[in-house]
Amino acid sequence: MTATDDDRRVEAGSPAVAELPDAQKLPEAVSLETEEGRRLASQLADEKARHARKLLEVRDLSTRFYTKDGEVRAVDRVSFELDYGETLGLVGESGCGKSVTALSLTRLVPDPPGKIVSGEILFDGVDVMKLSNEEMRLLRGKRIGFIFQDPMTSLNPTLSIGFQIAESARLHLGLSNRAANDRAVELLSKVGIPRARDRMGDYPHQFSGGMRQRVMIAIALACDPMLLLADEPTTALDVTIQAQILELIRSLSEEFGTAVILITHDLGIAAGMCHRVNVMYAGQIVETGVTDDLFDNPQMPYAWGLLDSLPRLDEQRGAKLRTIEGMPPDLLSRVEECRFSPRCPYSRDICHAEEPELSERDSPEHLARCFGTEPGRGWIQ
Amino acid sequence: MAVESTTIDRKIAERPPASLWRDALERLLKNRLAILGGIIVILFVLLAIFGPFITPYGYAETDTDLIRQTRGPANPGESGHLLGTDILGRDLLSRIMDGARISMTVALVVQATVLLIGVPIGALAGWFGGRVDNLLMRLTDITYAFPDLLFIILLTVVFKDTWFGGAVDGLLLVFVAIGIVSWVGVARLVRGQMLSLKETEYVEAARAIGVPDRKIVTRHLLPNAIGPIIVAVTLGIPGAILAEALLAFIGIGANVPRASWGTLITEGQIWMSSEPHLLIFPAIAIALALLSFTFLGDGLRDALDPKLKGKQ
Numbered sequence: 001m002t003a004t005d006d007d008r009r010v011e012a013g014s015p016a017v018a019e020l021p022d023a024q025k026l027p028e029a030v031s032l033e034t035e036e037g038r039r040l041a042s043q044l045a046d047e048k049a050r051h052a053r054k055l056l057e058v059r060d061l062s063t064r065f066y067t068k069d070g071e072v073r074a075v076d077r078v079s080f081e082l083d084y085g086e087t088l089g090l091v092g093e094s095g096c097g098k099s100v101t102a103l104s105l106t107r108l109v110p111d112p113p114g115k116i117v118s119g120e121i122l123f124d125g126v127d128v129m130k131l132s133n134e135e136m137r138l139l140r141g142k143r144i145g146f147i148f149q150d151p152m153t154s155l156n157p158t159l160s161i162g163f164q165i166a167e168s169a170r171l172h173l174g175l176s177n178r179a180a181n182d183r184a185v186e187l188l189s190k191v192g193i194p195r196a197r198d199r200m201g202d203y204p205h206q207f208s209g210g211m212r213q214r215v216m217i218a219i220a221l222a223c224d225p226m227l228l229l230a231d232e233p234t235t236a237l238d239v240t241i242q243a244q245i246l247e248l249i250r251s252l253s254e255e256f257g258t259a260v261i262l263i264t265h266d267l268g269i270a271a272g273m274c275h276r277v278n279v280m281y282a283g284q285i286v287e288t289g290v291t292d293d294l295f296d297n298p299q300m301p302y303a304w305g306l307l308d309s310l311p312r313l314d315e316q317r318g319a320k321l322r323t324i325e326g327m328p329p330d331l332l333s334r335v336e337e338c339r340f341s342p343r344c345p346y347s348r349d350i351c352h353a354e355e356p357e358l359s360e361r362d363s364p365e366h367l368a369r370c371f372g373t374e375p376g377r378g379w380i381q
Numbered sequence: 382m383a384v385e386s387t388t389i390d391r392k393i394a395e396r397p398p399a400s401l402w403r404d405a406l407e408r409l410l411k412n413r414l415a416i417l418g419g420i421i422v423i424l425f426v427l428l429a430i431f432g433p434f435i436t437p438y439g440y441a442e443t444d445t446d447l448i449r450q451t452r453g454p455a456n457p458g459e460s461g462h463l464l465g466t467d468i469l470g471r472d473l474l475s476r477i478m479d480g481a482r483i484s485m486t487v488a489l490v491v492q493a494t495v496l497l498i499g500v501p502i503g504a505l506a507g508w509f510g511g512r513v514d515n516l517l518m519r520l521t522d523i524t525y526a527f528p529d530l531l532f533i534i535l536l537t538v539v540f541k542d543t544w545f546g547g548a549v550d551g552l553l554l555v556f557v558a559i560g561i562v563s564w565v566g567v568a569r570l571v572r573g574q575m576l577s578l579k580e581t582e583y584v585e586a587a588r589a590i591g592v593p594d595r596k597i598v599t600r601h602l603l604p605n606a607i608g609p610i611i612v613a614v615t616l617g618i619p620g621a622i623l624a625e626a627l628l629a630f631i632g633i634g635a636n637v638p639r640a641s642w643g644t645l646i647t648e649g650q651i652w653m654s655s656e657p658h659l660l661i662f663p664a665i666a667i668a669l670a671l672l673s674f675t676f677l678g679d680g681l682r683d684a685l686d687p688k689l690k691g692k693q
Contacts, residue, residue, distance in 0.1 A: 106589060108585065108588060108589060137591045137593060138591060139591070140588070140589055140590060140591035141589065141590030141591035141592075142591060145590075146586070146589035146590070148582060148585070148586055148589075150582065153581065153582040153583065154582045154583055154585075154586045155583055155586070156583040156587070156601050156604075156605070157583075157605070158604040158605050158607075159600070159601070159604065167587075167590065167592065167600075168590040168591070171590070171591060171592065171593075172591065216586075219586075219590060220590075222590070
């Protein structure tokens with residue numbers, strides 16, 4: 001990676017930070033004696049506080065499901081941060097807790113059987129866990145948009161798409177029917193649906209899968225949210241459409257300055273879209289880092305396995321596809337070992353005896369949960 | 382993003398918005414039996430509304446000239462009475478039209494009561510589940526288990542001398558009584574629909590944009606359940622009409638001289654051997670009405686849920 005690459009990333013990642021210096025000083029002429037002056041000053045203080053903190057800070061988030069077989073630790077002490085305007089990838093196998101993490105952020109985990117048992121979620125300085133249900137409802141859709149995996153089933157078949165897009169704007173922005181409709185038309189053409197005004201009255205079954213996902217994106221962005229949670233937005237779509245949808249999410253998030261958490265099991269997508277990536281395994285974050293660091297120099301055998309199992313075009317035909325041996329562990333049992341150790345070809349006694357913590361690697365941003373690659377005491381080269 | 386309109390896009394846009402309702406209507410129009418049923422239902426409704434204004438005789442009016450001349454009822458076609466008269470010289474066609482008025486009102490009022498009670502109870506039970514569901518469903522079970530006829534007779538006896546018992550020639554009481562025992566089916570249906578629909582992804586999506594629960598139920602769930610509800614209500618109409626006729630047959634309901642089809646049949650069976658037309662025409666009217674509503678209901682079911690067709 002070159003230095004210029006690095007600079008570009010920082011700029012794209014935090015556009016809000018670049019604007020900061022202009023807003024930092026009060027104009028000399030403004031006096032704190034006047035109403036106007038005090039208002040400006042408090043606005044400035046808000047601005048300052050906003051830039052000092054992250055958009056999202058998640059600390060020790062644990063979500064469990066109580067089933068008749070026992071407690072399932074779907075998300076286990078997950079901590080991460082997200083900057084304003086940044087795109088973060090959550091990658092991992094099916095069932096590793098990616099989606100439950102996203103649902104937990106908006107407190108949409110079905111309860112029962114699910115429950116967020118501990119943790120702190122600070123969203124734009126607000127402690128999400130302390131909000132009332134009603135305050136939470138006002139946050140969803142307005143500040144946090146959600147794109148679901150399957151656009152074929154996520155739209156209500158009996159309501160016109162115009163209604164479904166306008167609904168959020170009506171609910172949260174207090175727009176009149178007419179204004180909300182205008183907003184919906186604007187969004188529809190923004191997500192690339194031709195003749196948007198004519199198609200407002202159409203129903204979901206009249207759209208193809210890719211078009212429906214565009215509609216879902218329009219719904220998610222209807223109130224100009226600060227955070228977009230995209231839960232495998234392209235998994236149900238065919239490959240040619242995937243690229244279009246991802247490009248759309250990227251261009252719109254850059255245009256609106258929306259931060260994105262992109263959940264995917266496709267490492268190619270994560271590499272192409274995200275500023276930073278969290279690799280999840282068995283409900284835990286096992287490696288986190290700036291995308292290029294993580295892909296150039298992965299520090300966890302699980303991440304190697306994931307990267308290694310990507311099929312390559314330059315391979316000989318008929319060559320066997322590589323997999324990671326074994327299955328993800330049963331999340332029912334409480335384990336005192338590295339959760340990947342049963343499948344890890346490099347594991348040693350310590351891996352089965354103790355659970356590793358996230359520790360720093362080549363940069364302070366790059367953390368991994370592995371004894372074998374720990375600087376100083378690791379044995380894997 | 383630049384948006385280019387291609388010819389195909391224009392074609393798509395020029396198509397009428399094909400909602401599920403339009404598709405269902407197209408399927409319904411292809412079903413001959415349902416259309417026949419629908420036409421007869423409409424005729425009955427028109428007869429009920431306008432019939433009494435058109436016919437020269439009132440339903441309670443005795444043709445005194447006829448009685449003076451013949452000292453007995455007219456046969457069909459005689460003395461200007463298309464379907465003849467009853468023993469008291471009252472025009473049978475006019476009486477059947479009044480009966481149609483009663484039957485169509487039964488259909489309307491009873492099913493409205495069923496909707497007003499059944500839909501909210503079913504929706505609340507299905508949406509909240511748990512304790513609320515348990516409570517409401519036990520209430521439903523009790524209503525279901527209680528003998529309908531006994532309940533209606535009890536109600537009629539208790540309210541007989543109040544304004545409620547006398548309202549609309551004694552009919553209001555009967556309508557409400559039938560409605561109160563008939564909502565169970567719709568409540569169970571709506572509950573079942575809610576239970577399955579609330580697990581769908583579009584409900585989760587609606588939650589994720591912060592739609593309040595009340596609006597999720599009314600705007601997102603009920604429209605998806607409306608097909609089965611329409612079918613159940615249409616298919617419930619024959620039952621309601623029959624219930625009213627049955628009550629009239631045993632002398633409960635419409636006050637004399639109102640002519641419910643049930644009353645007409647009671648009167649008709651007395652003179653069955655000498656004046657068969659007094660029994661035959663009301664019986665045809667009631668059979669025709671029940672059949673048409675059933676055909677229409679079946680057609681609606683097939684149209685609204687094509688997957689069901691040919692099964693059952």
